[in-house]
Amino acid sequence: MPYTTEHKQQTRARIVECARVLFNRKGFTEVSIDEIMASAGLTRGGFYNHFRTKEELFVEAVAIYQDFNPIDRWPQLDFDPERCGTAFARQMVDVYLSREHLDDIEGHCPMIALPSDVARAGAGVKRAYHSLLERMAGMFAQSAGASAGAQAARRHGLALAALCVGGMVLARTVEDDALREEIRAAARSTAHDLID
Structure with missing residues (x-):
């Protein structure tokens, strides 16, 4: 009996999620199709029912982060998607530059975990990576306010995105916990200064 469309979609989503976690842990080149499929509880042969190449899977693993809800991963954080303007931007900074995000290798945003691979x-x-960056910068640009003008708002959004991503990339690469915290806190504080 053939699988239903819903079953195929669920299987594909499971493969993408397993791949996303493994890519975050090890990077694109260090993860094999066999490893991804084993993690999903499937055989290698099943991979080609869903994807032509590992890179096609990588595209989806990056793209799914656009629909990421931080509360699903870190329910203890204060995040309300209904907030607007500077309140929304501040909470985005706080979540993105949170200790929870920094310590959660498997849950990292691809912009932190995979820039060299991309x-x-x-x-x-x-x-896919470009689209993710544009979405993040666009959310931050909205906090600049209508009076800033489109070009200034975009510059503001890109600067905040670069500060958040860059701060987390640096903090992630440092083993000294005190320095990791210092980098994260400095990026967060400076981002708040840019928002206010």
Whole structure:
């Protein structure tokens, strides 16, 4: 009996989620299709029922983060998607630059976990990463207010995104916990200054 469309979609989603976790842990090149499928409880042969290549899967693993809800991963954080303007931007900074996000290797945003892999990847992966960056910068740009003008708001959004991502990338690479905290806190404080 053939699988239902819903079953196929659920299986595909499971493969993408397992791949996302493994890519975050080990990077794109260090993860094999066999490893991804084993993590999903499936065989390698099943991979090709859903994806043509590992890079096609990588595109989806990056893209699914656009629908990421931080409360699903870190319910103890204060995040309300109904907030607007500067209140929304401040909470985004607080969640993105949170200790929970920093310590959760498997839950990292791909912009933190995978920038080197994306830089070496094909056009599809770069487009997914670009889209994720545009979405983040756009959310921050909205906090600049209508009076700032479109170009200034975009610059503001890009600067905040770069500060958040860059701060977390640096903090993630440092083993000294005191310095990790100092980097994270400095990025957070400076981001708040830019918002207020």
